[in-house]
Amino acid sequence: MTIKPLNLHVHLKPISWLKYSREGDLLFASSKDQSVSVWYTHNGQLLGTFKHSGAVNCIDVNAACTRLLCASADMKVTLWDVQTGAQLLSVDFATPTKVVQFSEGDKQFLAVTDSSFKQTPSIQIFKLPEEGTESRSGKLIPSRKIEQKDKITSAAWGPLNKTIICGFDDGTIRTFDAESGKQLGSTREHTHTVVRLSFSKDRMLFMSASTDKTAKLFESQTLELLKVYKHSDPVNTAAISPIKRHVILGGGTAAQDVTTTVKKQTYFDTHFFHQVFEEEIGTVRGHFGPIHFLAFSPDGKSYASGGEDGYVRLYQLDRQYLSMEDTPEVGLDEE
Known part of the structure; x- marks a missing residue:
């Protein structure tokens, strides 16, 4: 997807x-x-x-x-x-x-x-x-x-x-x-x-x-x-x-809080989990810094993320996601 x-x-x-x-x-x-x-x-x-x-x-x-x-x-x-x-x-x-x-x-x-x-x-x-x-x-x-x-x-x-x-x-x-x-x-x-x-x-x-x-x-x-x-x-x-x-x-750890012994992240992604089974079903590539806020739209067809980098990223969830069954086996990714 x-x-x-x-x-x-x-x-x-x-x-x-x-x-x-x-x-x-x-x-x-x-x-x-x-x-x-x-x-x-x-x-x-x-x-x-x-x-x-x-x-x-x-x-x-x-x-x-x-x-x-x-x-x-x-x-x-x-x-x-x-x-x-x-x-x-x-x-x-x-x-x-x-x-x-x-x-x-x-x-x-x-x-x-x-x-x-x-x-x-x-x-x-x-x-x-x-x-x-x-x-x-x-x-x-x-x-x-x-x-x-x-x-x-x-x-x-x-x-x-x-x-x-x-x-x-x-x-x-x-x-x-x-x-x-x-x-x-x-x-x-x-x-x-x-x-x-x-x-x-x-x-x-x-x-x-x-x-x-x-x-x-x-x-x-x-x-x-x-x-x-x-x-x-x-x-x-x-x-x-x-x-x-x-x-x-x-989430994520800010660059100034990361020690030199820990590999620094390039992207900070949004992680999708199944609510009932507690399993991660996919990630969507995110910001160039920790994510501070996530919100679904009222109709659930989009979501927004706000990060340390000052960007707001607005995602429109496509038909494939909206029609997928709520099972932990189905994954999603962003290009």
């Missing part, structure tokens, strides 16, 4: 996050170069950019694709109007913000702060003003604040906004009641940092990507470990196909 990408290049520093619009016609990409770009997915045309004063660590887009949330190293969460590019709201924090995400229904958002400047890591939940009133809302005060001793590396709303699921620097995954902030469960299936969490379409399953060279599949409500996918390098990102029993993994 031949899978050829569109190479989208406007960023000068590593890609930190990717987000498809709900319809899949737009792809948003954030970068450490203090900007967010927006692309048409059908032809890879650049639609526009949003400029920040610090590295952008995470982004999210509401269901109607009218509002863009950005968490950045300038200690802010910023809300933008997607159509006009106008900044609607800016929330100040005492530390850089690492993660931001709209709740289901887009009436709230969560923000994760780190331990910089001797601050306590936290998950903070805010109620969003009604559209059209954001600039008049004044200073936003969190409705809930969940503080933790350990560094929070990733966080996301659980099913129906009832819980918040978080990954931590010590390898643990914890779930909290979104209303009370009470910890409901915890598991430590990883031996190193949980870099990223990604969810299935119905949010009943999620994957954790870890620097311990594994990605793992969990049940969202119970944190029960279901599957383990082993990799040869640290895993920075993983994604679950919305239409097939496949998952994809990406």
Whole structure:
């Protein structure tokens, strides 16, 4: 099978996050170069950019694709109007913000702060003003604040906004009641940092990507470990196909972290695994540096990868892949 990408290049520093619009016609990409770009997915045309004063660590887009949330190293969460590019709201924090995400229904958002400047890591939940009133809302005060001793590396709303699921620097995954902030469960299936969490379409399953060279599949409500996918390098990102029993993994070690005794990689590839059988079914040639983010389109017919090299690679999956049976014997490659 031949899978050829569109190479989208406007960023000068590593890609930190990717987000498809709900319809899949737009792809948003954030970068450490203090900007967010927006692309048409059908032809890879650049639609526009949003400029920040610090590295952008995470982004999210509401269901109607009218509002863009950005968490950045300038200690802010910023809300933008997607159509006009106008900044609607800016929330100040005492530390850089690492993660931001709209709740289901887009009436709230969560923000994760780190331990910089001797601050306590936290998950903070805010109620969003009604559209059209954001600039008049004044200073936003969190409705809930969940503080933790350990560094929070990733966080996301659980099913129906009832819980918040978080990954931590010590390898643990914890779930909290979104209303009370009470910890409901915890598991430590990883031996190193949980870099990223990604969810299935119905949010009943999620994957954790870890620097311990594994990605793992969990049940969202119970944190029960279901599957383990082993990799040869640290895993920075993983994604679950919305239409097939496949998952994809990406990662790698940056050149400056590779010792002279270890062979340096030329390419950093996306690895396809069978979700149930845990077997690798193929690889797709990737970036000239570690892969930091992978995302499937909502219809599952394409996926995007963002890397250390500043490129976003957009892959349209062909008929052969989409019609192939979900068996571990079938492989795929990219020319």
